[in-house]
Amino acid sequence: xxSVTRSDIVQVKCKINGKEYTGVAEPRLLLVHFIRDExxxxxxxxxxxxxxxxxxxxxxxxxxxxxxxxxxIQAQGADITTVEGLADGDKLHPxxxxxxxxxxxxxxxxxxxMLISGLYLLQRNPDPTEDEIRRGIEGNLCRCTGxxxxxxxxxxxxxxxxxxxxxxxxxx
Amino acid sequence: xxxxxxxxEDLRLVTGLGKFVDDVKLxxxxxASILRSPYANARIKKVDVSKAVVLLGVICALTGEEVAKxxxxxxxxxxxxANKVKDYCLAVEKxxxxxxxxxxxxxxxxxxxxxxxxxxxxxxxxxxxxxxxxSALNPDATLVHEQVGSNLVFHGTWNYGDIEGALKExxxxxxxxxxxxxxxxxxxxxxxxxxxxxxxxGFLNIYCNNQMPMFCIPWLSFGLKFPSNRMRMITGDIGGGxxxxxxxxxxxxxxxxxxxxxxxxxxxxxDRREHMFANHGNERSFDVEVPVKKxxxxxxxxxxxxxxxxxxxxxxxxxxxxxxxxSPGVYHFSNLKVDxxxxxxxxxxxxxxxxxxxxxxxxxxxxxxxxxARELGLDPSEVRxxxxxxxxxMPYVTPSGGIYDGGNYAESLRKAMRLIDYDGLREEQERxxxxxxMIGIGIATAVDxxxxxxxxxxxxxxxxxxxxxSEAARVSIxxxxxxxxxxxxxxxxxxxxxxxxxxxxxxxxxSPDQIxxxxxxxxxxxxxxxxxxxxxxxxxxxxxxxxxxxSKKLKEKxxxxxxxxxxxxAEDIELKDxxxxxxxxxxxxxxxxxxxxAWVNNLLLPEGMEPGLVATxxxxxxxxxxxxxxxxxxxxxxxxxxxxxxxxxDPETGKFRILRYVIVDDCGRQINPMLVEGQVHGAAAHGIGxxxxxxxxxxxxxxxxxxxFIDYLVPSAIDMPHLITGHLVxxxxxxxxxxxxxxxxxxxxxxxxxxxxxxxxxxxxIEISDSHQNPQHxxxxxxxxxxxxxxxx
Numbered sequence: 001x002x003s004v005t006r007s008d009i010v011q012v013k014c015k016i017n018g019k020e021y022t023g024v025a026e027p028r029l030l031l032v033h034f035i036r037d038e039x040x041x042x043x044x045x046x047x048x049x050x051x052x053x054x055x056x057x058x059x060x061x062x063x064x065x066x067x068x069x070x071x072x073i074q075a076q077g078a079d080i081t082t083v084e085g086l087a088d089g090d091k092l093h094p095x096x097x098x099x100x101x102x103x104x105x106x107x108x109x110x111x112x113x114m115l116i117s118g119l120y121l122l123q124r125n126p127d128p129t130e131d132e133i134r135r136g137i138e139g140n141l142c143r144c145t146g147x148x149x150x151x152x153x154x155x156x157x158x159x160x161x162x163x164x165x166x167x168x169x170x171x172x
Numbered sequence: 173x174x175x176x177x178x179x180x181e182d183l184r185l186v187t188g189l190g191k192f193v194d195d196v197k198l199x200x201x202x203x204a205s206i207l208r209s210p211y212a213n214a215r216i217k218k219v220d221v222s223k224a225v226v227l228l229g230v231i232c233a234l235t236g237e238e239v240a241k242x243x244x245x246x247x248x249x250x251x252x253x254a255n256k257v258k259d260y261c262l263a264v265e266k267x268x269x270x271x272x273x274x275x276x277x278x279x280x281x282x283x284x285x286x287x288x289x290x291x292x293x294x295x296x297x298x299x300x301x302x303x304x305x306x307s308a309l310n311p312d313a314t315l316v317h318e319q320v321g322s323n324l325v326f327h328g329t330w331n332y333g334d335i336e337g338a339l340k341e342x343x344x345x346x347x348x349x350x351x352x353x354x355x356x357x358x359x360x361x362x363x364x365x366x367x368x369x370x371x372x373x374g375f376l377n378i379y380c381n382n383q384m385p386m387f388c389i390p391w392l393s394f395g396l397k398f399p400s401n402r403m404r405m406i407t408g409d410i411g412g413g414x415x416x417x418x419x420x421x422x423x424x425x426x427x428x429x430x431x432x433x434x435x436x437x438x439x440x441x442x443d444r445r446e447h448m449f450a451n452h453g454n455e456r457s458f459d460v461e462v463p464v465k466k467x468x469x470x471x472x473x474x475x476x477x478x479x480x481x482x483x484x485x486x487x488x489x490x491x492x493x494x495x496x497x498x499s500p501g502v503y504h505f506s507n508l509k510v511d512x513x514x515x516x517x518x519x520x521x522x523x524x525x526x527x528x529x530x531x532x533x534x535x536x537x538x539x540x541x542x543x544x545a546r547e548l549g550l551d552p553s554e555v556r557x558x559x560x561x562x563x564x565x566m567p568y569v570t571p572s573g574g575i576y577d578g579g580n581y582a583e584s585l586r587k588a589m590r591l592i593d594y595d596g597l598r599e600e601q602e603r604x605x606x607x608x609x610m611i612g613i614g615i616a617t618a619v620d621x622x623x624x625x626x627x628x629x630x631x632x633x634x635x636x637x638x639x640x641x642s643e644a645a646r647v648s649i650x651x652x653x654x655x656x657x658x659x660x661x662x663x664x665x666x667x668x669x670x671x672x673x674x675x676x677x678x679x680x681x682x683s684p685d686q687i688x689x690x691x692x693x694x695x696x697x698x699x700x701x702x703x704x705x706x707x708x709x710x711x712x713x714x715x716x717x718x719x720x721x722x723s724k725k726l727k728e729k730x731x732x733x734x735x736x737x738x739x740x741x742a743e744d745i746e747l748k749d750x751x752x753x754x755x756x757x758x759x760x761x762x763x764x765x766x767x768x769x770a771w772v773n774n775l776l777l778p779e780g781m782e783p784g785l786v787a788t789x790x791x792x793x794x795x796x797x798x799x800x801x802x803x804x805x806x807x808x809x810x811x812x813x814x815x816x817x818x819x820x821x822d823p824e825t826g827k828f829r830i831l832r833y834v835i836v837d838d839c840g841r842q843i844n845p846m847l848v849e850g851q852v853h854g855a856a857a858h859g860i861g862x863x864x865x866x867x868x869x870x871x872x873x874x875x876x877x878x879x880x881f882i883d884y885l886v887p888s889a890i891d892m893p894h895l896i897t898g899h900l901v902x903x904x905x906x907x908x909x910x911x912x913x914x915x916x917x918x919x920x921x922x923x924x925x926x927x928x929x930x931x932x933x934x935x936x937x938i939e940i941s942d943s944h945q946n947p948q949h950x951x952x953x954x955x956x957x958x959x960x961x962x963x964x965x
Contacts, residue, residue: 026283028283029283033282036194036195040197041188042188042192042194042195043187043188043189043190044188045192045194045360045361045411046194046441047360047361047362047411047444048360048444048880048881049443049444049445049880050444050880050881050882052880052881052882052886053360053444053881053886055360082188083186083187083188084187084188084189086187087187092183092186092187096186096187099182099186100178100179100182100183100186101178103179103846103847103849103850105182105185105186105665106412106665106666106667106850106854107359107360107361107409107410107411107412107413107664107665108181108182108184108185108186108190108409108411108665109190109192109359109360109361109409109411109412109665110360110411111185111186112188115186130894133889134889134890134892135889135890137888137889138888138889138890139888140888140889141360141881141886141888142360142889143357143358143359143360143412143414143854143857143858143886144412144665144850144854145850145853145854145857146853146854146856146857146860146892146895147853147857147888147889147892148853148892148894148895149849149850149853150889151889151894
């Protein structure tokens, strides 16, 4: 195998959490590595490299993707939201508050992906049943909580978001 | 205390600001990648890294041959001759399991390091391998480590009471052959190590996610031949550990060597496949004989146990033998004989994993109790109620010297039966069977022991240099009256910052918000003992002991200064709402004024008093060494849980789903009920996952078949049932404040689910002998049974 040379390196521009970023990436570089290592946004995590654990879930152009399943160069021009972009300054997003209040996390490693998938579900279905919540986060694995308090947190987030008129459910 | 306080840790974790090891970035950081063995057993004939090291961007490579020159083999804690195992951070001369590290490369990027591995040429001579503990004991078996002369790591006999007498006295002897499968808690964050060898100071600065970093120090220091006083261990947030991050010292040693060789800080982040190849829980098989009376009274247990620890011993056999913490489970019998064999095979080495070694033993007991019930035609709840240790027998001394520190097992079962509507379920089961539907109900009660006594390792060899347990805490008030707490306990999601703040706030009469608790662990900053860490459900108990000790020392000093300033007696001082109050006169002065005097206004201190407000305390429980019959109290606390699972099984496919799942736990007084509940849920999820989905399966060539999350199935939210929980609170008779360790859960779901599956299959008369309930396997059992009865008819 031939190692990548400088000439193969591509400049990638994208918007993350409302801010324009420019970085360089080898064509083979995964988006998650680009976000973590090139742009230093380390809130997005890596747990499996095969698209199963969901720790790297982000919003890309309004939809959730597992950023270990996307190449950095595919994010050229994309509009991305990561966990760092959920809060509005010091004000936590209702889903972040709900996870905190309902002990929806222990080690916190799967949490960034879980928050994003939970929020995506609530954008499409503002008042999900327990079963719908479980299906909504099926692609995100957690080894600490047994999901009980995650389900509870997403339910609580739904209530919070409804009471503030769905403002925080707008497209990410 | 006792409040469901929101966790201090969570704000950073929900905003993406957690500090995990893979987030560590240092100037000049280089990246390591590891080439691993494709063979279960092979001689390494030649290693050629010449093409790899000339690849653009590669800094250096390291081979086993170099490692053997640079380091000593890691310490072994097995008795002779198994202590002749030579364990290095890279394979030397031979590989012993698929996935064993063989060569490491450091490069400017992880990608280049991985490219370089493809240019490494290793020639192997494949050898025969051995994959099963029992056949590994055959005299002509292939040897995993030839210099040991056998695959046996340890054989010990625990023999109490008169089991032969009990077997004679019995109305019936119930026999079973059982197998506990290989799995692991597989935290979502894999192992990671970043080492910066600082040539200016001669320090190895080690960032890692090891759960017991200071316990690793002897392994690292003797192995690397590097002075321990120049090794700094640092952890941050840890993305789940569950025991699997305890034996990562070979990786830490490897990255230390690479940083020294590369003269650069080096990062290694394990990928998921690497994790699956080298982090397993103990596999064990049992031959069981249970002498019983007709009325269901269990007279004893006679057990031969064969534990498969894989290719290296690491923390074994110290780990495997801790089953004896809970030797009779929750049952009252005094005749117990366990012949315990631990054996090496050409599979991945094992290590601690939530419920470590006790869950294998407890599953064997819980499975056997149900077989007893079935063979005697009794309800499993009846047999349990008849045999449980009673609450009026507490503290109860087990045959192996464990001292159960309170509890009411019968009440926990009754409560669980009420919560799940046991009688209603039995009726439903009856109706369902008439319609050809298969409902099964399974009960298990397990002891969830916590705070281990390392004195148990003296059973293996007298000169194993550790015993007891200890933990450290430091409480300080700075010159502005602000509190800071440092602990040795290396958390991985258990909320130590929160509970430590709760404990100290209560002691000083201030709010938990006023207490800053250091996150993670840093041996240059945090207080520690070499037994510090998060393992064996010990942190709440050990941390509390140390925090209370440090708080007491500091309170005494605060009171003495306060008394001096108010011209009263120290014993009349009470700390309340941030003030030192003289109970006699009602006069008060704020803590911050006392702090000011203690530090920078120190001419006002009582004469001869040392300035400063810092107290460190090292706490140890009252433990003893084993006696000649290996009896000792192996842990301080014995929480327990009863689980009941109701399932519906489809005989056409062997698949089943959980209809209802109930847990009743008792961990004594609860510091934070919200955290306790979270631990109970998590332990249940691990047990349910292990029972229904997770299995490390090897093929006949010793290749691990389930090596990613594609084939090693971790339960998702739709696989997990809703958990119905209830609590009992029986304060510990021995631990500080009556609290107990909680969190491992004793692997209780494995028993509840295998018992439920056998109960569902009762119309077929099928016995479940494995801890893993694989639908294909269940389907085969049904098919075999049906074709057998057709043949007989």
